[in-house]
Amino acid sequence: MKGKRVDKSRPKHRQATATKTLVTTAMLAAVFGVHPQTIYKLVREGRIPAVRLRSALRFDIDEVKKALTEGSDSESEDDGSR
Numbered sequence: 001m002k003g004k005r006v007d008k009s010r011p012k013h014r015q016a017t018a019t020k021t022l023v024t025t026a027m028l029a030a031v032f033g034v035h036p037q038t039i040y041k042l043v044r045e046g047r048i049p050a051v052r053l054r055s056a057l058r059f060d061i062d063e064v065k066k067a068l069t070e071g072s073d074s075e076s077e078d079d080g081s082r
Helices: 025-032 036-044 061-081
Strands: 051-053 056-060
Touching (some): 025 056, 056 061
């Protein structure tokens, strides 16, 4: 291995192009026009993703919209199976 240079630099990680904005339960409830308890229920049921920061929940609105859209698609597929 004489004469070969070994790259000891840090690994190249993909840089995020935008930072995600996380919102509170109250803010998410206001966006969707529901009560904050409804948001907690959806989290408990696993229907929307949440990030726990110590004792508080935070949400990425885009991820929540995506989860709810995907969830409604799968529910409509289940309607004809009964």
